[in-house]
Amino acid sequence: MELSGAKIFVESxxxxxxxxxxxxxxxAVLFLYDELDKAAADIDHILVRHExxxxxxxxxYAKSTNKVGVAIVxxxxxxxxxxxxxxxxxLDSVPLVVFTGQVPRALIGxxxxxxxxxxxxxxxxxxxxxxxxxxxDLAPTIKKAFYIASTGRPGPVLIDxxxxxxxxxxxxxxxxxxxxxxxxYNPNNKGNPRQIRLAADALLEAKTPILYTGGGVILSGAxxxxxxxARMLNYxxxxxxxxxxxxxxSDPQFVGMLGMHGTYEANMAMHKSDLVxxxxxxxxxxxxxxxxxxxxNAKIIHVDIDPASISKNVMVDIPIVGDVKQVLADLIDELxxxxxxxxxxxxxxxWNTINEWRKTDCLRYDQGEELxxxxxxxxxxxxLTHGDAFVCSDVGxxxxxxxxxxxxxxxxxxxxxxxxxxxxxxxxxxxxxQLAHPDETVACITGDGSIQMCIQELATCLQYQLPLNIxxxxxxxxxxxxxxxxxxxxxxxxxxxxxxxxxFVKLAEAYGHVGLQIKNPADVEGALKEAIDNKQRxxxxxxxxxxxxxxxxxIPAGAGxxxxxxx
Amino acid sequence: xxxxxxxxxxxxxxFSARGYNIESLSVAPTDDDSLSRLTLVTSGSEQIIExxxxxxxxxxxxxxxxxxxxxxYIEREMMLLKVEAKHTDAITSIKxxxxxxxxxxxxxxNKTFTIEVSGQGEKLDAFLEAMQDQIIIExxxxxxxxxxxxxxxxxx
Ligand SMILES: Cc1cc2nc3c(=O)[nH]c(=O)nc-3n(C[C@H](O)[C@H](O)[C@H](O)COP(=O)(O)OP(=O)(O)OC[C@H]3O[C@@H](n4cnc5c(N)ncnc54)[C@H](O)[C@@H]3O)c2cc1C
Ligand SMILES: Cc1ncc(C[n+]2csc(CCOP(=O)(O)OP(=O)(O)O)c2C)c(N)n1
Numbered sequence: 242m243e244l245s246g247a248k249i250f251v252e253s254x255x256x257x258x259x260x261x262x263x264x265x266x267x268x269a270v271l272f273l274y275d276e277l278d279k280a281a282a283d284i285d286h287i288l289v290r291h292e293x294x295x296x297x298x299x300x301x302y303a304k305s306t307n308k309v310g311v312a313i314v315x316x317x318x319x320x321x322x323x324x325x326x327x328x329x330x331x332l333d334s335v336p337l338v339v340f341t342g343q344v345p346r347a348l349i350g351x352x353x354x355x356x357x358x359x360x361x362x363x364x365x366x367x368x369x370x371x372x373x374x375x376x377x378d379l380a381p382t383i384k385k386a387f388y389i390a391s392t393g394r395p396g397p398v399l400i401d402x403x404x405x406x407x408x409x410x411x412x413x414x415x416x417x418x419x420x421x422x423x424x425x426y427n428p429n430n431k432g433n434p435r436q437i438r439l440a441a442d443a444l445l446e447a448k449t450p451i452l453y454t455g456g457g458v459i460l461s462g463a464x465x466x467x468x469x470x471a472r473m474l475n476y477x478x479x480x481x482x483x484x485x486x487x488x489x490x491s492d493p494q495f496v497g498m499l500g501m502h503g504t505y506e507a508n509m510a511m512h513k514s515d516l517v518x519x520x521x522x523x524x525x526x527x528x529x530x531x532x533x534x535x536x537x538n539a540k541i542i543h544v545d546i547d548p549a550s551i552s553k554n555v556m557v558d559i560p561i562v563g564d565v566k567q568v569l570a571d572l573i574d575e576l577x578x579x580x581x582x583x584x585x586x587x588x589x590x591x592w593n594t595i596n597e598w599r600k601t602d603c604l605r606y607d608q609g610e611e612l613x614x615x616x617x618x619x620x621x622x623x624x625l626t627h628g629d630a631f632v633c634s635d636v637g638x639x640x641x642x643x644x645x646x647x648x649x650x651x652x653x654x655x656x657x658x659x660x661x662x663x664x665x666x667x668x669x670x671x672x673x674x675q676l677a678h679p680d681e682t683v684a685c686i687t688g689d690g691s692i693q694m695c696i697q698e699l700a701t702c703l704q705y706q707l708p709l710n711i712x713x714x715x716x717x718x719x720x721x722x723x724x725x726x727x728x729x730x731x732x733x734x735x736x737x738x739x740x741x742x743x744x745f746v747k748l749a750e751a752y753g754h755v756g757l758q759i760k761n762p763a764d765v766e767g768a769l770k771e772a773i774d775n776k777q778r779x780x781x782x783x784x785x786x787x788x789x790x791x792x793x794x795x796i797p798a799g800a801g802x803x804x805x806x807x808x
Numbered sequence: 809x810x811x812x813x814x815x816x817x818x819x820x821x822x823f824s825a826r827g828y829n830i831e832s833l834s835v836a837p838t839d840d841d842s843l844s845r846l847t848l849v850t851s852g853s854e855q856i857i858e859x860x861x862x863x864x865x866x867x868x869x870x871x872x873x874x875x876x877x878x879x880x881y882i883e884r885e886m887m888l889l890k891v892e893a894k895h896t897d898a899i900t901s902i903k904x905x906x907x908x909x910x911x912x913x914x915x916x917x918n919k920t921f922t923i924e925v926s927g928q929g930e931k932l933d934a935f936l937e938a939m940q941d942q943i944i945i946e947x948x949x950x951x952x953x954x955x956x957x958x959x960x961x962x963x964x
Contacts, residue, residue, distance in 0.1 A: 360814065361817070364817065364818060364821050365821055365822075365825045368868075369868045372814075389868065423868065424871060424964070425809075425810065425868060425869065425870055425871040425872075426868050547866070548862050548865070549859065549862035549863050549865075549866055552855065552858065553859060556855070
């Protein structure tokens with residue numbers, strides 16, 4: 242059947258199984274919206290209040306489901322507003338397909354009304370982007386985009402569609418392609434057997450090994466393989482910020498997050514290890530600290546689907562290019578075939594050393610009777626939700642406390658912005674998560690600075706009845722900035738004080754939600770409970786917390802992993 | 809790489825975004841209409857070159873990457889040079905220098921000569937140096953192209 246471009250767009254989305262699309266309309270996408278509206282029975286369109294939020298919501302949807310997140314925005318300002326979100330998804334390898342409207346083909350390059358070269362603007366922050374040049378190309382391009390976004394190292398793909406392709410004046414035969422073949426793009430999922438054997442040798446020989454696992458384990462859906470491997474060897478596991486939940490935090494083999502705000506035991510174990518097994522993690526500078534001092538005695542195995550991640554920052558001894566899930570399954574098989582077992586005595590000794598480090602109890606905090614401490618709020622949230630909630634976070638100190646004190650036992654439950662560190666990510670991403678999981682408890686942990694970057698989304702939450710639990714750890718400061726200024730700028734708090742804060746309770750109420758301010762430590766639990774138990778209303782809990790609290794431990798810039806500030 | 813608009817800007821954008829330098833660049837279609845070939849000269853430590861190759865391979869429109877310096881290879885560049893003789897008796901000297909470098913005079917006016925020379929970059933540098941006694945009006949260089957010697961080839 243011959244269809245218009247707009248109809249092909251909708252039919253292609255259906256063929257991809259898209260059930261939710263986040264967006265904001267405008268001139269260049271009106272034909273698409275016209276058709277989307279008619280397809281409302283199959284595809285829910287969620288109207289956000291700012292295009293950045295459409296992308297973050299799609300990220301929340303994607304990160305919590307491992308499906309492709311989809312968004313649509315108009316040309317010009319709609320497209321440029323989306324750029325922050327797209328860059329965020331690029332750095333955190335989030336599979337997205339983003340549609341942008343474009344001016345009609347005949348006007349491209351003429352500085353037409355609401356024209357921007359969004360292909361040029363986003364080129365450095367997408368996995369790939371396409372300008373659709375003819376109606377015939379539309380369906381195959383959408384097919385390719387979903388394929389590229391979701392395979393290999395996932396990432397955002399943008400499709401720019403000129404308005405005249407969608408206007409229906411021209412029609413074309415529609416058949417959604419069954420497969421894609423891109424000659425220059427063939428991600429390699431299976432690890433090289435020789436490398437896997439070498440890795441097995443190294444694992445069996447190691448005396449003080451550690452598994453350093455990251456977001457790639459979650460993206461690959463490989464938590465069970467990771468857990469099996471770790472238990473089989475009884476080796477310690479540390480997660481990056483992006484990998485939290487990939488290995489159960491309640492498991493005794495888990496030594497906590499590593500890196501700048503990681504635990505003492507995780508960082509010391511890295512520093513003293515003789516074998517680092519990096520699995521779907523990318524040696525980010527927040528993890529390695531000073532690269533010259535990084536893991537001085539360790540051999541390094543690195544499993545990653547993206548060859549460019551390997552030996553980028555740190556030279557690797559045994560690279561394995563492949564999908565974590567497959568590589569770990571092969572590695573487990575290989576180890577089962579061997580007769581050798583890891584050296585038991587060395588293993589006991591290694592655990593003794595680690596347990597000594599654990600005694601520093603680097604995450605202890607004191608909840609006094611006066612001021613609420615942020616750590617206590619998160620700890621309580623964890624208890625009350627039995628570690629089973631979806632927790633979305635903004636960026637700053639509160640993000641680090643959430644990572645440290647909410648002990649994730651399951652993957653895809655910790656949703657945050659790690660690579661770009663985008664303030665404003667929290668609330669819209671939580672909307673995406675709640676829409677994907679309508680019956681689950683979703684919390685958004687935020688700060689008084691971050692929440693104001695996408696606060697308008699409270700309206701979206703009302704429209705779609707999203708009963709989020711917004712947990713604002715209000716310290717009256719851009720806390721993370723203030724902490725750096727305290728440590729490294731002799732307490733000169735330039736512009737880090739959030740003056741003229743709004744009354745968040747009234748603000749929440751103005752948007753039609755429940756707002757509560759909590760000042761007294763004794764009221765923390767009750768407020769959290771009330772919010773969590775109410776499955777109908779969004780609660781904005783404004784916790785007034787200790788303004789000068791710092792995140793510890795901390796590896797200062799330029800220091801090695803063994804040079805942590807403890808308290 | 810795919811012979812598509814935009815492919816070249818991805819390559820150039822990658823180099824500027826990651827701080828790699830481009831010493832020379834040349835692109836043209838090949839015998840296969842769907843492909844164009846890009847030859848780029850860059851420099852860096854072994855680790856940087858490895859990253860450049862990996863990053864190039866990540867670009868969807870790049871079909872194949874090969875580091876010619878892994879092979880024995882032939883390198884060529886073409887230069888078009890417009891010079892004006894300083895005095896009338898310098899004309900013979902221009903012709904002689906052109907001959908030595910196997911250059912061809914491809915155009916003339918009452919004042920100027922246009923000479924075509926090709927070879928490796930250093931040869932072209934040397935030729936330019938030898939012409940310094942004259943008045944150099946214009947220099948156009950094509951950028952370097954290269955191909956592996958023997959049966960090694962970059963073929964899809
Ligand atoms: C304020 C702030 C503080 C921070 N502090 C810390 C900190 O203390 N500690 C910390 O760890 N981080 C911290 N970060 C986050 C940090 O910036 C990085 O985002 C993070 O360390 C990267 O995590 P990752 O290595 O797991 O890689 P990701 O960004 O999750 O990348 C995933 C890797 O896995 C690979 N991959 C993807 N899919 C697959 C697959 N199927 N198979 C195989 N491989 C795959 C990818 O190619 C990539 O290399 C902080 C961020 C902020 C904003
Ligand atoms: C969009 C954006 N702008 C600036 C920053 C730099 N930045 C990082 S953390 C931070 C402070 C965050 O303050 P708040 O949200 O109140 O959280 P807190 O650190 O107090 O918990 C700032 C400004 C950023 N990460 N993102």
